[in-house]
Structure formats: structure tokens, C-alpha cells
Amino acid sequence: MEKHPEPLSGCFFISHNAILSSNQESGVFSFCFHWTTVLLNYVTSSRLPTPWANFTLSVFLEKATQKEHLVISLGDLSTPEPVLLRLHSECLTGDALFSLRCDCGPQLEKALQRIADEGRGAILYLRQEGRGIGLINKIRAYHLQDQGADTVEANEQLGFHADERNYELIRPMLDYFNIKTIRLMTNNPRKVKALEDLGYTVTERIEHRIEPNPYNRYYLHTKALKLGHFLDEPEA
Ligand SMILES: Nc1nc2c(ncn2[C@@H]2O[C@H](COP(=O)(O)OP(=O)(O)OP(=O)(O)O)[C@@H](O)[C@H]2O)c(=O)[nH]1
Numbered sequence: 001m002e003k004h005p006e007p008l009s010g011c012f013f014i015s016h017n018a019i020l021s022s023n024q025e026s027g028v029f030s031f032c033f034h035w036t037t038v039l040l041n042y043v044t045s046s047r048l049p050t051p052w053a054n055f056t057l058s059v060f061l062e063k064a065t066q067k068e069h070l071v072i073s074l075g076d077l078s079t080p081e082p083v084l085l086r087l088h089s090e091c092l093t094g095d096a097l098f099s100l101r102c103d104c105g106p107q108l109e110k111a112l113q114r115i116a117d118e119g120r121g122a123i124l125y126l127r128q129e130g131r132g133i134g135l136i137n138k139i140r141a142y143h144l145q146d147q148g149a150d151t152v153e154a155n156e157q158l159g160f161h162a163d164e165r166n167y168e169l170i171r172p173m174l175d176y177f178n179i180k181t182i183r184l185m186t187n188n189p190r191k192v193k194a195l196e197d198l199g200y201t202v203t204e205r206i207e208h209r210i211e212p213n214p215y216n217r218y219y220l221h222t223k224a225l226k227l228g229h230f231l232d233e234p235e236a
């Protein structure tokens, strides 16, 4: 049985952003470091045969929450060509329970298919269920939506922002695979910005739409209207 690595490396490292600033008038130079806590540690990996391809599954453990975040990868990601990537937020109802309320399940399949077709790429499967509010609160939000609220209003009625996800935690995963430039499969402009803010280069945004169904039509409409997703705003 594999021994649980504990801890894997030093607890702290110096982030890329060592800032050198100067005060022209006094001629004083100051050098300050931003110390960044390592949010996740790589734990282990295995083969993951699927109907689309034989992927590799790697697991990372988030220190603060003990959540396991996953990377499903194919091919050599360390070469300089941009990596086909999907940041997929956990959706138990859509990914595993076949829910038609959202587009997550078909999006996950589409990403697996696309990576298999190209023979190289990765899905970061992030345990940020319900846009970061967790499964119980997502079901509470669904309950409110059953009574007429839209997906944003439901979150707000529960005291959350429309989107509570934090993308900081993807850095250790991308760095582990030495990924620097990315072709991102998404309809969400905030994911592109999040990657760029973290210092990665997004060379291409690849639209990642699925055919709407009668149950997710209004949800997709709201995402386009209120969350800025690049979708066709299907009729509510
Ligand atoms: N709070 C809340 N979360 C939802 C709802 N429907 C889906 N989710 C969650 O939303 C996340 C997916 O986010 P989306 O907004 O659908 O899409 P995205 O990841 O921002 O963008 P894409 O990359 O284009 O898919 C998953 O974590 C789902 O569990 C909902 O009505 N309320």
C-alpha cells in the first residue's frame, strides 16, 4: 500500500512576484517578497481507462479543506505547445447523477472527447461544487429555483455571491505539470481572466457549448445574461 506523503515539500515558497521598487527622491531601494502558502500537495496518480481514452488521474490534497482535487490528463504536457485544458467545477448532480438542470455532465464528456481526439490535454476537476457554495447549499438554491428564482437570485437569497469560486488553487496543479500556456475550453470569460491574473498565457478560448434542453434553457439564459458567459442566450 502506498505511503501517504506527509508533508511533500517545504511549507512555503516564494511566489514568482518578487517586486523590486525604488523611491526616486530618497534613492532608497526596497525589495519585498510575497510569501505564498502552498495550497495543495500532489499525492498520487494512476491510470484511468475511460470510453474516450486511457487517461492518467492525479490527485492533489487541499490543505485547508482536505478536499481532493483531480487532474485527468493525456499525453506529454511538459512540451512547449499550449495545453488543451478544461477547468471543470464539480457538479455531482450533473457529472454523476445525469441531471438535466445544467450543462456540466455533457461539458465534461465533451472535454474528455476533445482531449482524446487531440491525444494531449488535461481536465482540472475542481471540488468547487455549486460554484463554490457546496452541495447542500446548491440543492437549497435549486429549491429556490423551483419556486421561481433564477440561479443568481437563488445564491443571493442564501447570502452568497453568484459565484464563490477561487481559482488560486489551480496554480500548484498547473505548475506540477509544468503547464504555462493554455488553450482553454470554456464559455466563461472569468476563467480566462483568472488564469491570466495568475500569470499563465491563454492562447485560445475554445467555446464549450452543449445543446440546451428544456430543463436547462432558462439556466443557460441566465448565465449568458447575468454571469457573462459566451452563450447564445437561448429563449427563457
Ligand atoms: N450555486 C449554483 N451552482 C450551480 C447551479 N447550477 C450549476 N451549478 C454549479 O456551477 C458550476 C459550473 O459552473 P457554470 O456556471 O455552469 O459554468 P462555468 O464552469 O462557469 O463555465 P464553463 O467553463 O463555460 O462551463 C458547478 O460547480 C455546478 O455545480 C446553480 O443553479 N446554483
Ligand SMILES: [Zn+2]
Pocket (backbone or CB within 6 Å): 091, 093, 094, 095, 102, 103, 104, 105
Ligand atoms: Zn451542473
